[in-house]
Amino acid sequence: MHGVARQPARVERFAPVDCPHASSCPGCPLILLAPEAQLAAKAARLGQALAPYAVLRDVAAEPVRAAPSVTDYRTRAKLVVAPGPRVGLYRRGGHEVLDLPGCRVLAPAVAAGAAALRVLLADPPRAAGPLLRAEGDGPGRLRAVDLRELRDEREPSGSSGRGEGLLVTLVVRTPPAPDRAALAAAAAALAERLPSLRGVAVSEHTGRSPQLLGGTPRTILGPARHRGQPSGAGAPWVLAAAGGFAQAHREQAAAIRAEIESALAPAPGRRLLDVCAGNGALALSLAAAGARVVAVESFAPAAEAAAAAATAQGIAGLRVRAEPAESALPRLAAEGERFDGAVVNPPRRGLAPRARSALASLCAGPLAYVACEPRTLARDLAHLAWLGLRARRLVPFDLMPLTAEVECVALLAPGAPPEVPVLYEDDTLLAVDKPPHLPTVPHPERPGSLLERVRALPGAGAAVPAHRLDAETSGVCLFARSAAEVARVQAALADPAVGKRYLALVRGVGRARGRIARPIVEEGRARPAATRYRRLSVVSGHALLAVEPETGRTHQIRRHLAGVGQPVLGDERYGHAPSNRHLAERAGLDRPFLHCAALALPSLGLRLEVPLAPDLAAVLECLGGATPEPAGGSRTP
Numbered sequence: 001m002h003g004v005a006r007q008p009a010r011v012e013r014f015a016p017v018d019c020p021h022a023s024s025c026p027g028c029p030l031i032l033l034a035p036e037a038q039l040a041a042k043a044a045r046l047g048q049a050l051a052p053y054a055v056l057r058d059v060a061a062e063p064v065r066a067a068p069s070v071t072d073y074r075t076r077a078k079l080v081v082a083p084g085p086r087v088g089l090y091r092r093g094g095h096e097v098l099d100l101p102g103c104r105v106l107a108p109a110v111a112a113g114a115a116a117l118r119v120l121l122a123d124p125p126r127a128a129g130p131l132l133r134a135e136g137d138g139p140g141r142l143r144a145v146d147l148r149e150l151r152d153e154r155e156p157s158g159s160s161g162r163g164e165g166l167l168v169t170l171v172v173r174t175p176p177a178p179d180r181a182a183l184a185a186a187a188a189a190l191a192e193r194l195p196s197l198r199g200v201a202v203s204e205h206t207g208r209s210p211q212l213l214g215g216t217p218r219t220i221l222g223p224a225r226h227r228g229q230p231s232g233a234g235a236p237w238v239l240a241a242a243g244g245f246a247q248a249h250r251e252q253a254a255a256i257r258a259e260i261e262s263a264l265a266p267a268p269g270r271r272l273l274d275v276c277a278g279n280g281a282l283a284l285s286l287a288a289a290g291a292r293v294v295a296v297e298s299f300a301p302a303a304e305a306a307a308a309a310a311t312a313q314g315i316a317g318l319r320v321r322a323e324p325a326e327s328a329l330p331r332l333a334a335e336g337e338r339f340d341g342a343v344v345n346p347p348r349r350g351l352a353p354r355a356r357s358a359l360a361s362l363c364a365g366p367l368a369y370v371a372c373e374p375r376t377l378a379r380d381l382a383h384l385a386w387l388g389l390r391a392r393r394l395v396p397f398d399l400m401p402l403t404a405e406v407e408c409v410a411l412l413a414p415g416a417p418p419e420v421p422v423l424y425e426d427d428t429l430l431a432v433d434k435p436p437h438l439p440t441v442p443h444p445e446r447p448g449s450l451l452e453r454v455r456a457l458p459g460a461g462a463a464v465p466a467h468r469l470d471a472e473t474s475g476v477c478l479f480a481r482s483a484a485e486v487a488r489v490q491a492a493l494a495d496p497a498v499g500k501r502y503l504a505l506v507r508g509v510g511r512a513r514g515r516i517a518r519p520i521v522e523e524g525r526a527r528p529a530a531t532r533y534r535r536l537s538v539v540s541g542h543a544l545l546a547v548e549p550e551t552g553r554t555h556q557i558r559r560h561l562a563g564v565g566q567p568v569l570g571d572e573r574y575g576h577a578p579s580n581r582h583l584a585e586r587a588g589l590d591r592p593f594l595h596c597a598a599l600a601l602p603s604l605g606l607r608l609e610v611p612l613a614p615d616l617a618a619v620l621e622c623l624g625g626a627t628p629e630p631a632g633g634s635r636t637p
Contacts, residue, residue, distance in 0.1 A: 017071060017402060019104045026092040028105060028402035039064045039398060042406035046396055049374035052614035055385045055418045056378060061394040061408075068251050070401035074105045075149040076246045078212050079114060083137035085121030087114050087145065105402060109166045109196050113147040116193040117168075127185035135173050143205050144171040144212050148246055150198050152229045152237065165198035167226060169217045169242045174204040187221035198226050201242035210582065216301065217242035225305050230254065236284040236313050239305035245278040252399045256409055257282055259395055260368040263411050264341040266291035273332075273342035273362060275325050275355070280306025280318065282343060287317040294332070294339070298324040325351060329358035341365040349584050350376030353383065353437050353472075353591065357447055360387035367412040372399075375622065376588040377408055379615045386435055387447060390415035420453045423476065423608050429489050430460055430479045431599070433610045436591050439471040446471060454479050466490055470555065474613040475502070475596030492601045499600035502547040502557060503536075503612055503628065505593035505619070506566040507579050509543050510535070516560040520553040529553045531560045539625030542569060546597075546628075558592060568592045587622040588615075597628075 022031050030038045042064050050056050067073070079087050080097045088100035101118065103111060121142075124132035133140030146169035168190055172178050187200040199222030205214030225239040230253070240246070247253035260282060264272055268290035274283040277295035279302045287293040287310065295318060297303040303322035310318040321328050325346070342363040344351055350373065351359070359367070367389055371377035381391050389412045399407035421433040434440070434450055442449045454463045459481075466478040466489040478493070480486040492498070513534045519526040530550040537544045543566065549556050555574070561567055562574040569575065569583055571592040583589040593616055600607040612620070617627045 017104055020102060021088075021098065021100055024091055025089060025098055025100060027089050027100075027103070029404050031402045035066065035070075038402070039066060041404065042396065042398060045404065046374045046394075046406055046408065049378040049618070050381075052617060053378055053382045054421070055382050056391065059381070059391045059394055059410075061396055064396040064398055064406060065252075065255065067249055067398045067401045069249075071104045072107055072111075073249045073251075073401065074110060075107050075248060075250060077106055077110050077114070077147045078144060079147065080144050080212065081117075081121065081134045081142045083134045083140070085118055085134055085137075087118050087121070107149045107164075109149045109164045110147045112196065113166045113168055113194060114145075116190065117145055119193065120189055125185055125189045127182065128189060129179060129182040129185075131170065131172060131178055131182045131186045132189060141173040141178070142170060143173050143214075145169065146171065146203070146213060146217075146243065148240070148242075150226050150228050150240055151250075152227055165196045165226070166194060167199045167201070167240065167242055168194075168197065169201045169203050169213075171203045171205050171212070171214050174206055174214075177204070178202060183220045191221065198222055199242065203243065211585075213243065216299075224301070225308065230257070230281045230285075235281070236288050236315060237309065238279045238281045238284060239309045240279055241301035241305050244299060244302040244305070245276075247399065249399050249401070252397050252407070256370065256397055256399070256407065257285065259409050260343050260370070261285065261289075263366050263368050264291075264343065270341070271339045273339040275329065275342065275344040275351075275359070276346045277306060277320075278302050278345070280309060280320070282345075283318055283320075284309060284313070284315060287315045288313075290317065292317045293319070294337070295320045296325055296328045297322060325355040327354075329355045329362060333358045333361045337362060338364055341367065343368040343370065345370040346376075348373040348376065349588055350380045350590065356380060356383050357387060357437070360384065360389055360447055363389065364414065369410040369412060371408045371410065372405060373588065374406065374408065375618045377410065379588060379590070379618065381410055381412075382435075382614070383437055384412060386417050386438060388414055388417050417448070417453065419457065420450065422457065423610060424606065428481060428485045429466065430454060430457070430463060430481065431606075431608050432477055432479065434469055434474055434477040434596075436472055436474045436613060436615060440465050440468040440477065443471065450477065451479075467493055467552070469596055470558075470592075470594070472591040473594045473596060474616070476599045476608050476610055477596070478599070492603045495601070495603050497600075497602045499598065499607075500549055500596065501598040502549070503593075503595045503597050503616075504533075504545045504547050504557065504561065505539065505569045505616075506543050506545055506561055507569055507576050508566055509538055509541070510564070510566045514564075516564055518560060518563055520556060520559060522554055527551075527553060529556050529560065531557060533561070536628055537625060539620060540623040542623075544620070544625060544628070557594065568594055583619070587619040589619045591615075593619065 082097035086097045086099035088098045091098040130139040130141045148167040150165040201217035203214040203217040228240045266286040266289035270291045272291045272293045274295040277283045277297045283295040300322045307320040393411040395409045397407045424431040440450045462482040463479040480489045517530040520529040532548045533545045558574045567575040570589045598609040
């Protein structure tokens with residue numbers, strides 16, 4: 001297995017977790033496996049995500065660190081509500097909601113909240129109207145519930161509402177806006193049944209988003225922020241807001257924080273950056289140790305809570321920026337900021353390319369990258385390697401026992417970028433496999449270029465691009481060895497018999513094949529342009545195409561396909577924004593799905609092919625599609 005240490009062998013008797021929902025609930029797919037088999041499955045998943053990336057082949061993952069508890073651990077649960085009443089998850093392989101009383105992984109306070117809601121749904125108070133009635137049950141409008149355990153370890157459980165408490169967010173279908181009196185009645189009904197209740201909020205959901213949760217929650221009972229104590233001796237307390245991020249397992253979260261703090265070595269005068277900082281649990285701890293910390297968090301209530309907690313505890317070294325990482329990090333770079341170390345903890349879709357590029361210029365020291373999705377972790381580590389941040393250690397944690405999920409802490413340090421893979425070379429030209437996100441020639445808004453990397457190759461110091469690929473496009477790219485050879489290579493490219501073959505995943509299915517002949521405006525002039533395409537397969541309602549441009553206009557493939565109603569997925573400029581957002585969340589697609597797979601130069605007797613880039617192959621795999629095989633290997637004269 002690529003880069004993953006085997007789990008140590010253990011001989012012990014296996015006592016499975018007894019759960020009445022094990023056969024149908026999707027929440028704990030590994031529940032029937034022995035503990036060591038569960039850890040091995042998580043290690044295998046991580047290894048499979050890393051394996052396709054040549055730039056990560058020297059990254060060896062450590063054994064998965066087991067959790068001290070595998071039941072009653074989950075501090076937050078987002079559960080679907082349905083008539084019945086049912087409070088749980090969608091049944092495995094379908095859209096039927098499975099009721100989950102007695103769930104084995106929920107923390108006691110969270111389980112109590114689900115049980116109380118189930119009782120209220122069965123006999124909702126009249127004053128609450130449809131807000132405590134499941135959507136689909138007559139006038140019912142309750143779609144889901146977000147339950148979060150709150151704990152202040154400095155107070156004993158049950159004293160004055162402190163200790164272990166619960167924060168409830170009701171996700172309500174709108175329009176119309178929920179009635180204030182009905183909201184107050186729903187909150188009062190929950191408070192009567194839940195002595196540990198610390199607050200109730202409402203999140204409005206229009207039904208247009210596939211996400212379970214709706215808009216930013218607003219408080220209807222209790223304070224807007226609640227004090228909590230992360231696990232770990234001496235850690236500053238935090239303020240939690242409804243809808244904010246929370247790690248699932250307290251003890252494992254504390255172990256992850258300890259690993260990061262050890263790597264970043266916070267100390268007076270040291271400048272650190274915390275990206276996707278949540279409510280600031282880690283940033284507060286780093287600043288309390290004397291470091292000067294900038295925390296970036298897109299969810300405004302969480303960012304405001306982090307700043308308020310720092311002020312209340314007299315932690316002066318923390319500065320909070322409430323904006324998305326993809327805009328905050330380029331701004332920090334433009335302001336000339338530089339940090340001695342950084343930590344990022346993005347959502348499942350990973351860190352956006354713009355943020356990764358800026359991060360490379362901001363971070364002069366160690367970088368800790370925390371990831372909950374191995375596919376996007378591998379994608380981002382590969383890009384960061386090209387940007388000069390190389391992964392040195394990879395520490396996986398079993399943060400969500402009984403599930404297939406594995407949380408990883410990747411520890412990176414500045415290092416030389418890898419060499420560009422050479423597909424073919426002779427005295428006249430070089431053909432290389434261009435990685436994504438790297439412009440062919442220097443660009444003022446992007447760090448580095450393919451030209452710079454090619455000129456670093458032996459004997460290629462005078463190389464000149466013979467043709468160009470868009471910065472986000474991967475695949476075969478040609479360079480002449482010198483300016484004197486450019487004309488010869490470009491003449492070979494201008495031969496009508498030249499064959500360029502791209503792979504593109506486009507929105508919708510469309511026609512099986514076709515030719516698009518539409519002029520493209522360049523420099524104010526309409527120029528003739530033609531593109532042929534052929535459908536290779538249907539993937540999750542979209543089409544994987546083989547595309548052959550007959551001309552070479554700017555953004556020709558993307559513009560032509562968008563013009564016939566089949567834009568390239570992931571294309572921000574010409575594409576379909578809702579589809580792009582969906583695939584970013586579901587499959588981690590963070591660029592246009594466009595790859596130059598083959599280039600044939602008959603006049604030079606040369607045909608070059610390269611497999612689909614690993615990040616795009618991972619997207620296809622996630623969507624249930626097969627990666628197309630090259631038609632043949634590279635052939636040299």
